[in-house]
Amino acid sequence: MTLSLFPADSLPAEIIDDGAVLLRGFAAAEEQRWVAEVTALQTRAAFRTMQVPGGKFMSVAITNAGGWGWISDLQGYRYSAVDPQTGKPWPAIPAFLGEQAARAAALAGYPGFAPDACLINRYQPGARMGLHRDQDEHDFAAPIVSVSLGLPCRFLWGGLTRQSPTRRLALTHGDVLVWGGPSRLVFHGVAPLMEGQHPLLGNERWNLTFRMAKARYPAGQPSE
Numbered sequence: 403m404t405l406s407l408f409p410a411d412s413l414p415a416e417i418i419d420d421g422a423v424l425l426r427g428f429a430a431a432e433e434q435r436w437v438a439e440v441t442a443l444q445t446r447a448a449f450r451t452m453q454v455p456g457g458k459f460m461s462v463a464i465t466n467a468g469g470w471g472w473i474s475d476l477q478g479y480r481y482s483a484v485d486p487q488t489g490k491p492w493p494a495i496p497a498f499l500g501e502q503a504a505r506a507a508a509l510a511g512y513p514g515f516a517p518d519a520c521l522i523n524r525y526q527p528g529a530r531m532g533l534h535r536d537q538d539e540h541d542f543a544a545p546i547v548s549v550s551l552g553l554p555c556r557f558l559w560g561g562l563t564r565q566s567p568t569r570r571l572a573l574t575h576g577d578v579l580v581w582g583g584p585s586r587l588v589f590h591g592v593a594p595l596m597e598g599q600h601p602l603l604g605n606e607r608w609n610l611t612f613r614m615a616k617a618r619y620p621a622g623q624p625s626e
């Protein structure tokens with residue numbers, strides 16, 4: 403369903419599920435800025451593939467910005483204040499990115515979103531992300547804000563159990579998907595990226611997921 407609830411921003415908002423809203427093209431207007439910010443970030447914290455607890459490596463390369471970065475290794479999945487590759491804190495979330503994520507969250511019905519973590523995924527053809535839910539954060543009251551750049555993908559949107567049927571959503575450059583409330587723990591994933599060429603990112607897709615990893619939602623409440 404497409405609703406024009408937000409005439410001030412005149413953006414089509416598609417209700418994907420209870421609590422999940424797709425803002426088509428939200429990031430497209432300032433695409434150069436988004437790409438420049440990520441390009442600068444990855445010079446300070448490089449993209450790398452991480453090992454999952456079972457021993458395999460993810461097909462997606464990742465890096466992080468923010469007070470907390472999501473990591474995976476043989477010990478498990480968790481947030482870390484330092485980049486294990488450098489031993490240094492992750493670069494801060496650039497103000498532009500944090501503001502855009504907060505604006506998208508507010509448009510989707512989640513005011514007071516102040517991310518302390520931004521996981522950046524880089525997909526090349528064939529890379530995928532298996533069905534999972536984002537559950538390493540402290541406060542599930544905060545939504546997830548997920549920004550797609552570059553090549554299109556087939557995003558798998560499931561339900562609250564791993565066995566729930568999945569739908570395929572076509573996410574393209576600039577789309578922002580926000581999920582929270584009753585959808586916060588929905589299983590989701592990304593089908594293998596198909597070959598293609600994007601004018602800005604070539605054969606890649608970048609995804610940024612903004613999270614409140616440790617902070618309480620809405621922002622301003624004391625963290626744990």
Ligand SMILES: O=C(O)CCC(=O)C(=O)O
Nearest residue numbers: 521523536548592609611
């Ligand atoms: O790449 C995407 O669109 C999804 C990424 C994701 O689900 C995650 O990083 O947890």
Ligand SMILES: [Mn+2]
Nearest residue numbers: 534535536590
């Ligand atoms: Mn996820």
